Amino acid sequence: MEHKGVKSLSNLLSKTAGLVFFSFLAISLGVVFGLLFEGWVKDQPGSPVGTENNLETVNLPTETSENVNVPLDKNSTTSAVNNEPAVNPVIPTVKYKVRVGPYNSRNEALAASQQLQSLGYPVYVGNNPPFAVQVGAFGSQANADKLKSELTGKGYKVFVDKN
Numbered sequence: 001m002e003h004k005g006v007k008s009l010s011n012l013l014s015k016t017a018g019l020v021f022f023s024f025l026a027i028s029l030g031v032v033f034g035l036l037f038e039g040w041v042k043d044q045p046g047s048p049v050g051t052e053n054n055l056e057t058v059n060l061p062t063e064t065s066e067n068v069n070v071p072l073d074k075n076s077t078t079s080a081v082n083n084e085p086a087v088n089p090v091i092p093t094v095k096y097k098v099r100v101g102p103y104n105s106r107n108e109a110l111a112a113s114q115q116l117q118s119l120g121y122p123v124y125v126g127n128n129p130p131f132a133v134q135v136g137a138f139g140s141q142a143n144a145d146k147l148k149s150e151l152t153g154k155g156y157k158v159f160v161d162k163n
Contacts, residue, residue, distance in 0.1 A: 094137040096144035097161040100151060101132030109133050112156075119154075132159075 100116065103109040109131035113123040116135055124134040135151065135158075138144040144160045151158045 096138045098136040098147045099132040100156045102130035
């Protein structure tokens with residue numbers, strides 16, 4: 001009887017040791033691979049430069065009408081359904097990108113992006129040369145030229161990329 005108890009205790013201890021070992025192995029691999037691929041995840045091309053979250057919550061006014069006239073079908077008490085096809089949302093296409101630069105190194109572009117960000121512009125810096133700071137993306141050339149002249153007036157070397 002005592003032999004069975006020792007054998008089952010030994011079996012339980014070996015299973016527990018195996019579970020602890022594989023748990024430690026899984027956690028270690030997660031940490032090692034997480035550190036190896038951290039740069040790939042953080043530095044995607046076209047990602048925003050700033051690390052702080054500059055988004056603010058905005059309370060939009062909601063308009064309600066107390067007197068709503070809903071047309072009813074004469075044979076039913078349910079409201080009429082609009083049979084017109086749903087309108088697909090218009091996705092703006094970016095045709096013009098306003099960029100400041102180019103700079104010899106990414107660090108120079110990052111320094112310029114911090115200046116532009118402090119002036120309130122949204123900025124993006126790519127990872128590959130030539131290094132430039134993207135300040136705006138527009139669907140119309142008129143808007144891109146307006147931002148270009150605004151930044152040129154502030155002393156920046158600005159160009160517009162057409163997609």
